[in-house]
Structures are given as C-alpha cells and as structure tokens.
Amino acid sequence: MPKTLLHKLWNAHTVREGPAGSAVLYIDRHLVNEVTSPQAFEGLSVAGRRPWRGDTVIATSDHNVPTRELEMGIRDPLARTQVQTLERNCETFGLKQYRLGEHGQGILHVTGPELGATLPGMTIVCGDSHTSTHGAFAALAFGIGTSEIEQVLATQCLLVSRMATMNIQIEGTLPWRVTAKDLALFIIRKIGTAGATGYAIEFSGSTVRGMSMEARMTLCNMAIEAGARVGLIGVDETTLTYLHGRSYAPKGEAWDAACLYWRGLRSDEGAIFDKTLRLDAREITAQVSWGTSPQMTCDVTGQIPDPLDEPDMSIRQAMVHALKYMGLQGGTQIQAVELDKIFIGSCTNARLEDLRAAARIVEGRKISKRIRQALVVPGSQAVKAMAEAEGLDKVFSDAGFEWREPGCSMCLGMNEDRLLPGERCASTSNRNFEGRQGQGGRTHLVSPVTAAAAALAGHFVDPRTL
Amino acid sequence: MKNFETFSGVVAPLDRANVDTDAILPKQYMKLISKYGYGDYLFDNWRYEDEGQPGDDCSLRPLAKDFVLNKASFRSAQILLCRDNFGCGSSREHAPWALRDFGIKVLISSSFAEIFQGNCLKNGLLPVVLAKSRVDQLFDLAEAELPLTLTVDLLGQRVVSPDGEVDIFEIDAFRKKCLLEGLDEISVALEHANDVRAYELRRRLSEPWLFPE
Numbered sequence: 001m002p003k004t005l006l007h008k009l010w011n012a013h014t015v016r017e018g019p020a021g022s023a024v025l026y027i028d029r030h031l032v033n034e035v036t037s038p039q040a041f042e043g044l045s046v047a048g049r050r051p052w053r054g055d056t057v058i059a060t061s062d063h064n065v066p067t068r069e070l071e072m073g074i075r076d077p078l079a080r081t082q083v084q085t086l087e088r089n090c091e092t093f094g095l096k097q098y099r100l101g102e103h104g105q106g107i108l109h110v111t112g113p114e115l116g117a118t119l120p121g122m123t124i125v126c127g128d129s130h131t132s133t134h135g136a137f138a139a140l141a142f143g144i145g146t147s148e149i150e151q152v153l154a155t156q157c158l159l160v161s162r163m164a165t166m167n168i169q170i171e172g173t174l175p176w177r178v179t180a181k182d183l184a185l186f187i188i189r190k191i192g193t194a195g196a197t198g199y200a201i202e203f204s205g206s207t208v209r210g211m212s213m214e215a216r217m218t219l220c221n222m223a224i225e226a227g228a229r230v231g232l233i234g235v236d237e238t239t240l241t242y243l244h245g246r247s248y249a250p251k252g253e254a255w256d257a258a259c260l261y262w263r264g265l266r267s268d269e270g271a272i273f274d275k276t277l278r279l280d281a282r283e284i285t286a287q288v289s290w291g292t293s294p295q296m297t298c299d300v301t302g303q304i305p306d307p308l309d310e311p312d313m314s315i316r317q318a319m320v321h322a323l324k325y326m327g328l329q330g331g332t333q334i335q336a337v338e339l340d341k342i343f344i345g346s347c348t349n350a351r352l353e354d355l356r357a358a359a360r361i362v363e364g365r366k367i368s369k370r371i372r373q374a375l376v377v378p379g380s381q382a383v384k385a386m387a388e389a390e391g392l393d394k395v396f397s398d399a400g401f402e403w404r405e406p407g408c409s410m411c412l413g414m415n416e417d418r419l420l421p422g423e424r425c426a427s428t429s430n431r432n433f434e435g436r437q438g439q440g441g442r443t444h445l446v447s448p449v450t451a452a453a454a455a456l457a458g459h460f461v462d463p464r465t466l
Numbered sequence: 467m468k469n470f471e472t473f474s475g476v477v478a479p480l481d482r483a484n485v486d487t488d489a490i491l492p493k494q495y496m497k498l499i500s501k502y503g504y505g506d507y508l509f510d511n512w513r514y515e516d517e518g519q520p521g522d523d524c525s526l527r528p529l530a531k532d533f534v535l536n537k538a539s540f541r542s543a544q545i546l547l548c549r550d551n552f553g554c555g556s557s558r559e560h561a562p563w564a565l566r567d568f569g570i571k572v573l574i575s576s577s578f579a580e581i582f583q584g585n586c587l588k589n590g591l592l593p594v595v596l597a598k599s600r601v602d603q604l605f606d607l608a609e610a611e612l613p614l615t616l617t618v619d620l621l622g623q624r625v626v627s628p629d630g631e632v633d634i635f636e637i638d639a640f641r642k643k644c645l646l647e648g649l650d651e652i653s654v655a656l657e658h659a660n661d662v663r664a665y666e667l668r669r670r671l672s673e674p675w676l677f678p679e
Contacts (some may be wrong), residue, residue: 012672015665016658024658026665028667028676036558038499047652052662064497078497078520091606121673128556129581142583145559146501147588147607147651155655157662159640193484194551215541227554229580250675261603293484314549318483412556416492431555433486439517 002268004165005232006200009140009265013123019067021162025140028122031108032059032095034086034413036127040150041089050344051093051157058117059090059097062107063128064414065402067377070101078334079415093153095451098463106380106406109133109347113217114382116246119233120262125152130347130430132223136216137239140200140267142229163197163230167200167273172281177463179357180215181349181428181447183207183279184222185287189297191277197227199275202267207281208233213242216351222347225430234266288334288460289432289445291322296432298334300450300462306330326435326442327422335460341425342374342401342455343437348413349428350379351380354448355387359395361452361466367400368458375403375417377409401455413438426454467590469648474617475544478534479608480540485548486555487582491564494521504560506565509535547608548575549600552584562586572618574625576601587641588651592620594635596625620646637654 003011016024037059044051051057062325064079066072074080083100090097098104104111109130110116118134124141125131127149168187174180188195202225208216223231233239240259243249250258266275286300296319298304304360307319307330323330328337343357345352355378367374376396378384384406387393394402404466410417411429419425419441427450429436432443446454452462484628494559495507498520506524511517515528529536535543552575555559562585565573571591576598578586584595596604607627608614617626620642625633638643646652670677 016661019640022638022640024655024661026662026669035496039501039559042499042501047650049652065623073655076497082497082499105587119676122676129555142520143557145557145560145562145581145585145588151652151655154652155659155662159651159655161638193554194579197551197577208484227551254675258673270653291674300628314483321482410517412488412493431486431488433555435492435511436488439511441588 001273002361004271004273004412005138005202005234005265006140009121009123010162012121012351015141015157015227018159022159023162024157025123025160027125027156027158028056029117030057030126030152031112031124031126031131032057032086032149033108033126033128034061034064034082036146037089037149037343038082038148040153041093043150049154051095051153054093054095056156057095058112059086059095060108060111061086061100063408063412065100065407066415067407067409067417070405073130076416078318089369103381103385105373106383107347107350107408109221110383111352113137113213114244114246116249117335118245119249120239120265125158129224132229132231133217133221133347135220135223135234136213138233138235138262139286140230143224145305163200164198164274166196166201166228166275166277168201168203168277168279170203170211170279170281171205172207172399173210174207174281174284177449178284178286179447179449180211180218181402182287183281184219185289185294185297185445186277186284186415188222188226189287191226193225193295194227199228200230200232201226201228202232202273204234204267209236212353213238214351216347217351218375221401222430235262250354285448286463288450290326290328290334291319292432292434293322294326294430294432294445295320297445300334300460302334304328304330304334337424338459339426339454340423341419342370342371342451343425343427344430344451345375345377345408346429347378347379347408348430348446349430350377350383352386354428355383355392356450358448359392361449361458361463362399362401363395364397365456367455368456371400371455374455375404375410376401377404378406380406381417388447410437412436426451426460467648467650470592470620470645472617472619472621473544473571475616476540476541476542477545477547477604477608477616478543479547480534481549481605484548484551484554486560487553487558488555488628490553491558494626496560501563502563502567505569508568510570533611536632542569544569545572545616545618546570547604548567548573550575552578554579557581559585559589562589562591566591574601574604577633585642585651587645590645590648591616592645594618596633596635600633641678
C-alpha cells in the first residue's frame with residue numbers, strides 16, 4: 001500500500017506502540033537553546049540522570065543574546081545567567097555547544113541545516129515551536145516543552161500522538177517578487193491558525209519542487225502558525241545538493257548509502273492523505289498581516305477588512321479587538337499604513353537568500369526618513385560571514401539599515417531589540433501577537449522583499465512597483 | 467507532580483479566541499531559570515496596567531480592573547474557561563507553569579493548540595475539550611451574576627454542573643494514569659530501556675550514519 005512520508009518516518013522511529021494510535025518515537029537530533037532548557041537540565045541533575053545519547057545534542061544560545069557589541073558581553077544579568085547556565089550544563093553533561101560569536105552559533109533552525117546536523121529521515125526536536133522548519137529536509141521535526149526536553153535527554157524517546165496527514169499541493173510558479181513567505185501567509189489566511197491542528201502538513205506540487213531549500217524552510221517554519229506541529233517536504237535532488245559536504249552530513253560511501261535511503265523519503269504515488277488542499281501559486285501576491293494573529297492577513301494591494309462586513313459575531317469581535325490594538329481602521333488600504341521600524345531576521349527569513357532578496361530591493365537607495373530603525377539580523381554567524389563576503393552588509397548599511405549579530409532578536413524581543421509601545425513594524429518574523437515584539441508594539445508580517453520595499457517607502461508598497 | 471484529585475472550583479471565563487502563549491506568559495519572564503514562581507506574571511500584559519519585569523513586587527503594580535482574573539469573584543478561580551485554539555504559538559512550558567502557579571487546575575475549551583495541551587498534562591493541569599455549543603453555554607453561565615462552580619472528576623472523565631448536568635470528556639489512558647497517580651513519565655519510560663537499546667541496534671544497521679563513532 002502506498003505510504004505518505006509521515007507514515008514512513010513514523011514507522012521508522014517507532015520503538016513501541018502507545019495507547020490510542022500514539023507511539024514512543026526515537027529521537028535522532030536534539031537542538032537545545034538557553035531559554036527552554038535550564039529547568040530540564042535541573043530536573044535531570046536532581047534525578048541523578050545522565051543524557052542517554054549526548055552525541056545527538058547540539059546546543060547554542062539564540063533567543064536571549066545581544067545583536068551588537070558582543071565583545072562587551074551580555075549586559076542584562078538575567079540573560080547572562082541564562083546563557084551561562086546553558087554553557088555550564090553543556091560542560092557538565094559533555095554536550096556539543098556553539099558559543100556566542102563562534103562560527104556555528106545562530107538561530108538553531110538556521111544553524112542545524114547549515115551544519116548538516118539536520119538530515120533526511122531524522123526525528124528532530126527542540127524546545128521551540130519553529131522546529132517544524134527542519135521538515136523541509138523530510139525530517140519529522142517538532143517543537144517540544146521543557147518536560148519533554150528533559151525526557152528526550154534522559155530517554156532519547158518521546159510518547160507522541162499520531163498526527164493526521166494534510167497534503168497542501170501548490171502548482172505553478174510564484175509571481176515575480178512573491179516568495180515562500182507570502183505563500184505561507186496566504187495558506188494561513190485561508191485555513192486559519194488552527195486549520196491544521198492535529199495534522200502534519202506535507203507541502204507538495206511543482207511550486208515546492210521548484211523552491212530552494214531556504215524557501216522550503218520558510219514554508220515549513222510557518223506550518224506551526226497554521227496549527228501544525230510538523231511541516232514536511234519530500235527529498236529530491238535539491239535536498240541532496242544542499243546537504244552534500246556539510247560538516248555533520250555523512251561522507252564518502254556513507255553519503256552514497258544515505259542518499260539511496262533518503263531518495264525513498266517522499267510520499268508514494270497514490271498515498272492517501274486525510275485532507276488535501278490545492279492552490280495555484282500564480283494567483284498569490286505579496287501578503288501583509290494587519291491584525292494580531294497570522295491569519296489576519298491581506299494582499300499588499302488590498303484593504304484591511306471591515307469588521308462590519310463579518311457576519312460571525314465572535315470573529316467580528318476578534319477583528320475589532322485586533323484593529324484597536326493595531327491602531328487601524330477597517331477599510332483602509334494597507335499601503336496607506338505608515339511604519340516606524342523594519343525588522344529583517346528570524347528563523348523564518350534570515351537565511352542568505354532572504355538577505356540577498358532584500359538587498360536587491362534596497363541597493364543604491366535610502367530608507368525613508370520616517371523609519372526610526374531598520375534592522376538586519378542574519379540567522380547565523382555563517383550567514384553573516386557569507387553575506388559580508390558578498391558585500392550585503394555594505395548594501396544594507398548604505399541604505400540606512402543596521403547590520404547586526406545573529407540571534408532571534410526582535411522576532412520575540414527577549415533581548416534589547418524591541419518595539420516601544422505604539423511602534424509599528426514591518427517584520428519578516430512569524431508572529432504578530434499582541435506584545436510579541438515588545439509591549440504595545442504593532443507587528444505586520446511580510447516577506448523580506450516586502451519589508452525592504454516598505455523600508456524605502458516608509459509605508460507598505462507593492463514590491464512589484466519598485 | 468501532585469496527584470490529580472476530584473475537586474469543585476470557580477470558573478473564570480476568558481472570552482477570547484486564539485489566546486497565545488506570549489499572552490499567557492510574556493517573554494521577559496522566560497529569562498528566569500526556575501520551574502516555579504510564575505503565578506503573579508500570568509497574563510501579565512492584560513492583568514496589569516504597567517509593563518512588568520521579573521522580580522517586580524506585583525502587589526504594588528496597577529491592575530487592569532476589567533481583566534477577568536482581577537475581579538473579586540475570580541481571583542481564586544481554579545478552572546479557566548477558554549475559547550478556540552487556546553495556547554497557540556510558542557512552545558514555552560512557562561505558560562502552563564504560570565497557570566499552575568496561579569492556582570488553575572483545569573482548562574475547558576472547544577480546542578487547544580497541540581504543544582500547549584501536551585505541556586499542560588506534564589504539569590498536572592487538565593485540559594478538557596468540550597463541544598463548542600457546550601462551551602458557549604458555559605460562558606453564559608460563568609458570566610452570570612453568581613460565579614459558576616464546576617466539579618471535575620478525572621477518574622470518571624466528567625465535569626458536573628451545579629444543575630446536575632454531566633459533560634463527559636476524553637483523555638488517553640496513559641495520560642490519565644499519570645495525572646491521577648502524579649507519575650514521573652521518565653521513570654515509566656526507563657522501565658522500557660531495553661526496547662530502546664534493541665531499537666538502536668536495528669537502526670545502527672539501517673542508518674549507520676546516524677551513529678557516528
């Protein structure tokens with residue numbers, strides 16, 4: 001019987017069947033950050049346990065790290081304690097870590113693939129919901145809580161409820177200056193932020209096959225914003241080409257054997273999904289979120305919807321609430337919305353391809369005088385180095401952007417990069433929740449291309465017109 | 467984890483859909499490295515007028531008087547009534563820790579986000595899923611003048627209303643046992659350590675590149 005990719009990965013990792021379709025799954029890769037791990041290590045220590053397989057762990061600080069003047073150290077004492085706690089825990093338990101500023105440090109969902117630590121056929125967990133990113137490599141990857149971090153450290157396994165399968169099949173070529181981020185926002189707008197709860201989404205179709213690994217990662221990264229813990233894309237030559245020669249990827253004969261196995265990691269012809277959604281990429285344009293949930297999104301050429309047009313009272317109430325928080329009115333053209341800050345970064349959109357796309361827009365131009373601050377935060381030290389080798393740092397600086405050190409930065413504003421109350425930001429991150437980028441801050445989710453265009457104009461603008 | 471026992475508690479209605487974990491516990495408190503002590507910061511942005519920081523004495527902070535948990539009748543609520551997709555967003559377990567530390571034992575909603583739901587169960591918090599129409603009714607009851615008290619019986623998998631109406635909910639047998647007995651899941655898992663070793667031997671043969679020496 002033809003199998004879906006999820007079923008293949010699930011079966012390959014089942015150590016033991018659990019109750020009601022759940023299973024104890026074996027975990028191949030465990031990415032560990034400074035924010036969600038300290039309590040897990042403490043639990044491990046208190047119980048006198050050791051990591052089951054420490055060699056599966058890669059740790060780095062990303063959420064809580066400064067993005068400038070690294071040589072000054074971390075000024076925030078709580079952040080410093082947290083980073084040092086991770087460093088100490090890694091030493092105590094003999095775990096591989098990349099320290100601040102070191103090549104290999106960065107946002108874990110950027111560094112994992114870049115190091116080749118993310119491989120097809122793996123199960124990958126991390127105490128961060130955007131772990132879905134790694135599904136772009138046909139890995140079963142999902143975010144976990146701190147108790148589960150402790151459990152994976154102690155047992156290398158997790159009891160997981162079996163997800164249902166959703167195939168989102170996208171055909172055709174995305175229009176010029178429309179990106180994987182726009183596609184992701186379009187999907188969430190269509191199915192809602194709980195539209196895929198309980199599902200693993202597999203992205204398929206000619207659009208996805210034509211995408212780079214960077215774009216595929218952006219798509220899988222946003223699966224969680226549609227409620228799906230897991231995003232998946234089958235292996236093809238693009239996957240293998242990306243991985244070849246990376247530090248943790250197998251070499252020589254082992255590489256050949258691995259490729260043979262990995263090529264089978266795609267849904268079989270005729271495999272049955274619990275749900276299927278078909279989209280035409282040619283109909284999608286640049287997207288801009290207008291509210292406080294990623295599903296509150298419109299076309300860059302469109303208007304903010306008017307709550308009075310919404311028949312469902314509870315949805316209408318949520319729209320009114322969101323517009324009030326955002327300081328916006330229904331019926332306004334989104335292009336009339338003026339901005340204070342620009343953030344290009346995050347595990348969604350801080351890879352080299354993202355930075356190149358934004359740089360092409362701003363090259364030789366200046367950002368609007370309206371913009372108080374425009375940040376470019378590369379996803380990793382490696383991305384930063386590659387971008388600098390191409391002169392992208394100079395392109396951004398000349399245009400008026402600040403070029404920073406890697407980290408999660410203003411995506412969640414745990415470090416000092418954040419919005420002040422009332423400030424409005426075009427952001428390439430993944431969540432526009434109330435206060436996400438700083439208390440009272442107003443976030444509009446966009447692609448790097450749209451963020452760059454907005455930086456030049458000082459308001460949203462259709463990037464195709466530049 | 468404490469054993470989950472049958473109890474009767476006041477229901478606080480939080481009438482918002484898609485409540486995310488950033489709202490349940492804002493980021494600045496994720497800098498703390500303890501597993502306890504988050505109760506005062508629960509729903510911090512909605513509960514207080516000012517912006518709080520870890521270590522603040524929250525008894526001195528100005529309260530947002532319209533927020534449900536600030537109303538006298540709900541300050542000791544043990545049951546939180548929520549709308550669809552409660553707990554979406556970040557995987558932070560700090561969100562269930564804050565709910566637990568505030569004194570919440572049960573969450574009732576028409577749906578929960580998956581990671582959040584799992585995190586609750588690991589911390590003695592019971593997420594109960596009921597039909598949307600029933601959740602609507604409970605909101606009407608909970609928002610009436612007298613606070614609504616419900617009895618939650620995990621063993622019987624039922625929620626009992628004062629008028630005697632019984633709602634049955636589902637929970638898988640293993641999670642139920644862990645909650646009822648306050649079990650440490652890791653100890654249970656380690657009882658099957660030999661299965662894991664056998665699995666690793668098989669996997670070393672099929673995908674040796676995942677086991678570099």
